[in-house]
Amino acid sequence: MVAKETTVKVSEENKEGQFNLDGILSELGSFGKYQLLLLLLLAFRDSFLAMCNFNYVFTAAEVDFRCQVPECEAVDPRFNASWTSYALTNETGTCRRMVPYEPAYNGSVLSHEFTYTCAPDNFSWNKSVSCDKLVYEDYNSIVAEFDLGCQPWKRTLIGTVHNLGLVFSFVISGLISDKYGRKVIIVGTPLVVGVAGLIKSFSVNYWMLLVFEFLETALGYGNASMVLSLETVSQKQRVMFSCIADILASIGSASFGLIAWKVPYWRHLMRAIYAPLLVVVFYIFLIDEGVRWLLAHNKNHEAVRVLNKVAKINNIQLSKKAQQMLTKIAGDSKSREAGESAPPERLHLLSVLRSKKILLRVLLIAGCFFCCTFVYNGTIINSTSVSGNKYLNFSALLLVQVPTRIITALTLTRFGRKAPICVAYTLCCIFFISSAFIPKSIWWASVLFYLFGKMCSSYGVFSMYVVAMEVFPTTSRNSLTNIANTVGRVGSVLAPQTPLLEKYMTGLPSVVFGLVALGPAVLALLLPDTSQSALPDDVVDAENLDNPHEEHTPESESHDNVPRLSVCVTSGKETQ
Known part of the structure; x- marks a missing residue:
C-alpha cells in the first residue's frame, strides 16, 4: 500500500523532472530494517553520551564529613561515633571542632604520661577551632578523595567548567557537521569523550581532573544524532522517528542511576560509562552519511548509493519514476566530476x-x-x-x-x-x-x-x-x-x-x-x-x-541577494 501511494506522490509532485527526495524517502519507509538499525545504533551512542554528560551528578556528589579529632579517634574511629556529640559542633558539614582542654599530667612532671580521656568534660562548650583534617562518610566521590569538603566552590566548579565546555562544543560540532557531514560528529565526538573520560578517571589531583573535564565537553558532544534522525525519513514521519530515537536514548541513559548504585566508586564508575563509547569507532562502517547533506553538497552519486542501500536492506522495490530520478542525478554527478559543469558555490555561514x-x-x-x-x-x-x-x-x-x-x-x-x-x-x-x-x-x-x-x-x-x-x-x-x-x-x-x-x-x-x-x-x-x-x-x-504556498519564480529569485543551492535534475528548476 505504501509503495502505491508514494508512487503517485512521486509522480504528481515531480513535475518537469524535478527531484523529489521526500517522495523517495516515503517509498523507502520510515521503520524498515535499515531505520531500526540506525535507531539502535544512535540510541547506544546517545545513551552513554548522556551518562557521561551527567557523570558529575554522582562522581562529584556531596559527601557528609566531620573533623578528625585525634583525642578520640583511637576510642572509636567510626564516622558517626558517639563522642561526636560533644567533640564536634552541632552543625553538620562544618569545618570546625570543639576546642579540647589542655591535658593533665600523671604523677611526676617528667613522666609526660597523659591521663587525657575522650570525655565531655575534656572539651570546651563555647569555643571552636578549624579542622586540621577531615573524615568522610565514604570515599566514593571526588569530593572525598581530593579533600574538597571545606572547599565547596571546587565541587561546584566541576559542573561550571563542564557546562562551559559544552558552549564551545555545540558551536564547533555544528560547524564541522555542516561542512564535513553528520557522520564525522556522530563517530568522532564519542571517541573524544571516551578517551578524555578514561584519562580523567586516572587523575592524580583536582586540577588535572578539571582540565580533562573541560576538554571532554569542549571537544565532544553535539546534537548530530537528532539532525540525522530528522533528515533520514520523510516529512510526515520525522517527528515520530526522532521521538522514538529519544525514547530509546532516555531508557538507556536512565540506567545510569542503577550503574552508579552498583559501582559507587567514582573512578570505576567513570570507566564503566566512558569505555563503551570507544565501540562507536565501528560506526564508520555501520552508519551512512545523511542523504540531505550529501545532496546539498552536490555528492549526488553517494546519495544515490545510500538510497539504493536503504531500498535493498528494507527489501523495497522503488517505483520506475523514483529509479529514473536517481539515475538522472547520479548521471549529473558524474558529469560534474568529469568537468562538464561546476557545482554551485556553497554559502558561507x-x-x-x-x-x-x-x-x-x-x-x-x-x-x-x-x-x-x-x-x-x-x-x-x-x-x-x-x-x-x-x-x-x-x-x-x-x-x-x-x-x-x-x-x-x-x-x-x-x-x-x-x-x-x-x-x-x-x-x-x-x-x-x-x-x-x-x-x-x-x-x-x-x-x-x-x-x-x-x-x-x-x-x-x-x-x-x-x-x-x-x-x-x-x-x-x-x-x-x-x-x-x-x-x-x-x-x-x-x-x-x-x-x-x-x-x-x-x-x-x-x-x-x-x-x-x-x-x-x-x-x-x-x-x-x-x-x-x-x-x-x-x-x-x-x-x-x-x-508555504508561494511559488518560486525566476523573477522572485532575481531580487534575492543570496544565491540558491539546488539539487535539481534539470537546469533552472528549484527543488526541495
Whole structure:
C-alpha cells in the first residue's frame, strides 16, 4: 500500500523532472530494517553520551564529613561515633571542632604520661577551632578523595567548567557537521569523550581532573544524532522517528542511576560509562552519511548509493519514476566530476545570516533556548532535594521523558508546532506556580504538580529542537541550531543558582520557573509552523517557510541577494 501511494506522490509532485527526495524517502519507509538499525545504533551512542554528560551528578556528589579529632579517634574511629556529640559542633558539614582542654599530667612532671580521656568534660562548650583534617562518610566521590569538603566552590566548579565546555562544543560540532557531514560528529565526538573520560578517571589531583573535564565537553558532544534522525525519513514521519530515537536514548541513559548504585566508586564508575563509547569507532562502517547533506553538497552519486542501500536492506522495490530520478542525478554527478559543469558555490555561514528572516529566527530560537534550558535544568537541579534513594530518583526523572515523547509524537505532527509548544509552556507555568503554593499538609499534590511541570518542560525543549532544525537550511542547519543553542546555555549556567531563592521564600524557584516558561510560550508564536513543510535545502526555501504556498519564480529569485543551492535534475528548476 505504501509503495502505491508514494508512487503517485512521486509522480504528481515531480513535475518537469524535478527531484523529489521526500517522495523517495516515503517509498523507502520510515521503520524498515535499515531505520531500526540506525535507531539502535544512535540510541547506544546517545545513551552513554548522556551518562557521561551527567557523570558529575554522582562522581562529584556531596559527601557528609566531620573533623578528625585525634583525642578520640583511637576510642572509636567510626564516622558517626558517639563522642561526636560533644567533640564536634552541632552543625553538620562544618569545618570546625570543639576546642579540647589542655591535658593533665600523671604523677611526676617528667613522666609526660597523659591521663587525657575522650570525655565531655575534656572539651570546651563555647569555643571552636578549624579542622586540621577531615573524615568522610565514604570515599566514593571526588569530593572525598581530593579533600574538597571545606572547599565547596571546587565541587561546584566541576559542573561550571563542564557546562562551559559544552558552549564551545555545540558551536564547533555544528560547524564541522555542516561542512564535513553528520557522520564525522556522530563517530568522532564519542571517541573524544571516551578517551578524555578514561584519562580523567586516572587523575592524580583536582586540577588535572578539571582540565580533562573541560576538554571532554569542549571537544565532544553535539546534537548530530537528532539532525540525522530528522533528515533520514520523510516529512510526515520525522517527528515520530526522532521521538522514538529519544525514547530509546532516555531508557538507556536512565540506567545510569542503577550503574552508579552498583559501582559507587567514582573512578570505576567513570570507566564503566566512558569505555563503551570507544565501540562507536565501528560506526564508520555501520552508519551512512545523511542523504540531505550529501545532496546539498552536490555528492549526488553517494546519495544515490545510500538510497539504493536503504531500498535493498528494507527489501523495497522503488517505483520506475523514483529509479529514473536517481539515475538522472547520479548521471549529473558524474558529469560534474568529469568537468562538464561546476557545482554551485556553497554559502558561507555569514552569508546565510545576511538574510534578515534567518537572522531573526536565530535570535528568536536563542531566546527560546535560554528560557527552555533554564527551566529544564533548573527543575532537575531542584528535584535532588526530593527524599528517597538518589539513584532511583535520578533514573525516574529520565524515564519521565518516555511518556512525554509518546505524547510529543502524537501531538506535534497532528496539531502543528507552534500551538503545542505554546500550550505546553503555558501549562508548565500553571503547574510550577501551583506547586509552590500548595499547603505542606498535602505535599504529594505539590510533588505531582512539579512532576507535571517537568513533563511539560521536557515536551517543550524537545519540540523547540525540532523546530530549530526545521527552519534552517540543510547547508547550515546544525551550525545555526547550535549557535542558538549556545546562547541558550547561559540559561543552564544560571539554573544551578535557583536553589538559593529558597532562602527568600519557600517555593520561589518554582514560581520563577513558571514565569520564565511564559517566554517560549510567546516567542514560539513568532516562528513559522513547519509541520507540513519539507526540510529547506537552501536559504530561499527556508525564507519561504512563512509563505508555504508561494511559488518560486525566476523573477522572485532575481531580487534575492543570496544565491540558491539546488539539487535539481534539470537546469533552472528549484527543488526541495
